[in-house]
Amino acid sequence: MAMLHAKSLLGEHGWQKNVRLSVENGKIANLETGVSPAPDDECHAVIVPSMPNLHSHAFQRAMAGLAEMRSTGSDSFWSWRTNMYHFALSMTPDDVEAVASQLYMEMLEAGFSRVGEFHYLHHDRDGTPFANIGEMADRVASAAASTGIDLTLLPVFYAHAGFGGTAPSEGQRRFINSVEQFEKLIAACNATAQNHDGMIVGVAPHSLRAATPDELARVTKMVGSNPIHIHIAEQLLEVNDCINWSGQRPVEWLLDHADLSNQWCLVHATHMTEDETIRMARAGAIAGLCPITEGNLGDGTFPAETFLANGGLFGIGSDSNVQISIPSELRQLEYSQRLHHNSRNAIANVSSSTGRTIFDHALKGGARALATDYGIAAGKTANFVSLDTSEASYLSGDHILDAWIFAETIKVDDVWVRGRKVVTQGRHIARGQIAPKFQQTMKNLLAK
The missing domain is CATH 3.20.20.140 (Metal-dependent hydrolases)
Incomplete structure (x- = not known):
């Protein structure tokens, strides 16, 4: 069993302070909040879901x-x-x-x-x-x-x-x-x-x-x-060709001829009418952006505002x-979205x-x-990330995510998948073996 401690952790119910989590057999076995680290705990400033x-x-x-x-x-x-x-x-x-x-x-x-x-x-x-x-x-x-x-x-x-x-x-x-x-x-x-x-x-x-x-x-x-994914309405030529073939736009055709649900992921779905966007959202199909x-x-540009307003998931x-x-x-x-709507903070x-x-x-x-679980909670798969906040240690809560996404003053530090640490201090544990093989492969491909 591995024991970790985070000063801040983004869990199922929001940000939590001073969290100990135990990992066993690839799962999060337990979470304790408001506790100090034990002497042998692996300590981190911030942990968020991967x-x-x-x-x-x-x-x-x-x-x-x-x-x-x-x-x-x-x-x-x-x-x-x-x-x-x-x-x-x-x-x-x-x-x-x-x-x-x-x-x-x-x-x-x-x-x-x-x-x-x-x-x-x-x-x-x-x-x-x-x-x-x-x-x-x-x-x-x-x-x-x-x-x-x-x-x-x-x-x-x-x-x-x-x-x-x-x-x-x-x-x-x-x-x-x-x-x-x-x-x-x-x-x-x-x-x-x-x-x-x-x-x-x-x-x-x-x-x-x-x-x-x-x-x-x-x-x-x-x-x-199990999941069903499909490319759809990515390009205007595709939309026009679909209309010439069927009399309908691609997403419109799929909505009328397939049993769309949250089993489906419609990848891109860029070129949709307002009606298509609303119907896709209400059908539960995921937008793969x-x-x-x-x-x-x-x-x-994907019509995110209308899609999200109607309960869509992406x-x-x-x-x-x-x-x-x-x-x-x-x-x-x-x-x-900001460029399309001429506004700031368009999705929030x-x-x-x-x-x-x-x-x-x-x-x-x-x-x-x-078709997987997500988030950090007891019983969930132990997939999570620690963030290096050393350049922005003054931040807390959602400002951490804002700084990571919009300023990139925060970086990925360590990464765990199924409880196994595969990235340490931003570097994959097998980079020394994988990268040289890739470099040689690329040289060979470009020489053809």
């Missing part, structure tokens, strides 16, 4: 910083996607594992403790399935296990290049499965999960353009009550993994801390989207 990262494409970490050159024409999501396909087609299973390990290490150092891996790089470089159809998924699971991050694996069903069952392009050959192949992939992923503590297997129909209505209905039934990527790709993800940062994701979200309620408001929302919505 954050779920609900949307990641691990292999795209290899592109970080390599897609910022303007082409001869106008750049867009679609020109960026061409570059992404180049990397996707060149990576071996060893490459994917090395890149995913680097990424998951960085996520842990940032204060994330579980990742929702929206995994669609399934086959060999020529598009042929591996002898083990779950080979690439196994490499992702291995990267998660070796770094210590919890994993909600979301195998992606991808069958078409466009709405109405358009044949896939050559650049998509590593993603494509029939429904029958995909069912075998889900079975392989479930078998892998049996050997990884805390691993959850959901499903991710890539988008409405990548799956026909019949395929969507079939694949979403393959995981029981990736503010840094959405800004990087020029996607647009979580955050790092998507293309161009930057891994909890404060930056949350700050970008809030600033996008009256007399509430903006940092605390968006942190709490992302914590709750992200956990729901990844």
